[in-house]
Amino acid sequence: MLGETSCFMTGARALRGMDEGVEMNYADNGGSIGGGISSPSTTEHGNQGASGASITAEAVALLPTAEQFEIAESILARLNPSSKKDIGSMIHRRGQIAGLVLASLVLFWWLSVLNLGSEHEYNQYTSQVNSLSFSTVAWLLPILVFFGSLLNAAGRNLGKPAPSLFAGVFFLVCIFFAAEPVARALFGDGDIGVSGSQSVRLLILGCGTFYSAKLFIESYLLDWVKKLEESIHGIEISEIQDNSEEMDAQSSGNDEAQVYE
Numbered sequence: 001m002l003g004e005t006s007c008f009m010t011g012a013r014a015l016r017g018m019d020e021g022v023e024m025n026y027a028d029n030g031g032s033i034g035g036g037i038s039s040p041s042t043t044e045h046g047n048q049g050a051s052g053a054s055i056t057a058e059a060v061a062l063l064p065t066a067e068q069f070e071i072a073e074s075i076l077a078r079l080n081p082s083s084k085k086d087i088g089s090m091i092h093r094r095g096q097i098a099g100l101v102l103a104s105l106v107l108f109w110w111l112s113v114l115n116l117g118s119e120h121e122y123n124q125y126t127s128q129v130n131s132l133s134f135s136t137v138a139w140l141l142p143i144l145v146f147f148g149s150l151l152n153a154a155g156r157n158l159g160k161p162a163p164s165l166f167a168g169v170f171f172l173v174c175i176f177f178a179a180e181p182v183a184r185a186l187f188g189d190g191d192i193g194v195s196g197s198q199s200v201r202l203l204i205l206g207c208g209t210f211y212s213a214k215l216f217i218e219s220y221l222l223d224w225v226k227k228l229e230e231s232i233h234g235i236e237i238s239e240i241q242d243n244s245e246e247m248d249a250q251s252s253g254n255d256e257a258q259v260y261e
Contacts, residue, residue: 068228069228071157072225075157079218079221087225088226090219090222091219091223094215094219095216098212098219101215102212105142105208105209105212108201108208109139109142113135114135118133118135123135123198125195125198127180128180129177137177138205141205141209142205142208142209145170145171145174145213146213149167149209149210150217151164151166151170152164153221174206178199178202179199181198181202182195182196182198182199
């Protein structure tokens with residue numbers, strides 16, 4: 001499994017090298033990608049040369065950046081697909097399970113919170129934060145968890161501190177909301193049975209939303225990696241990997257020959 005994942009990473013490096021090589025060749029050949037598209041001299045064909053250089057520059061600009069390939073490598077290394085063809089099935093499985101968990105949470109919230117009503121004994125609770133009712137906290141907490149998960153994923157994959165900072169704040173607020181009922185009951189403010197049921201319901205909603213958001217984000221990231229590969233004019237990472245393996249085999253054979261000599 002790890003060997004096949006390294007194929008993705010090596011292929012991504014090869015594509016990134018292609019990106020850099022194209023930009024270098026574009027500069028060295030006076031406005032042509034690898035010398036394949038020549039740019040006429042402005043002294044002879046001024047308008048045509050400017051148009052050709054503009055079209056070529058746009059083609060180079062459409063190529064994925066080195067940062068995008070690094071992010072793709074990080075995603076593949078973390079999620080570790082068993083093979084390239086397995087990416088599609090991983091997207092399907094994660095999306096499907098995320099939907100099932102989300103639907104189950106909505107059903108659980110409807111039966112255990114909304115259906116009981118705000119006047120029910122087990123929903124009688126007022127938070128210290130802005131005097132929010134239990135019914136309000138029960139739908140606010142999953143929303144905070146979901147956006148916190150998005151910010152956490154953005155900070156991890158982009159390597160930015162700000163999203164991770166706000167994600168930590170969101171998660172801390174959610175933990176406070178979930179622990180507040182039972183904590184107040186332990187200090188004598190409320191019945192421990194009622195408060196415990198409130199904390200358990202909030203924990204189920206929060207943890208379930210976190211798990212569903214995690215699967216959804218992973219499905220979205222894998223889909224982004226798949227589209228990134230398909231955007232390189234039909235070039236597949238596996239084909240580049242095959243070529244790189246042949247080159248590595250040839251270079252290793254030459255090194256062995258030099259050692260024997």
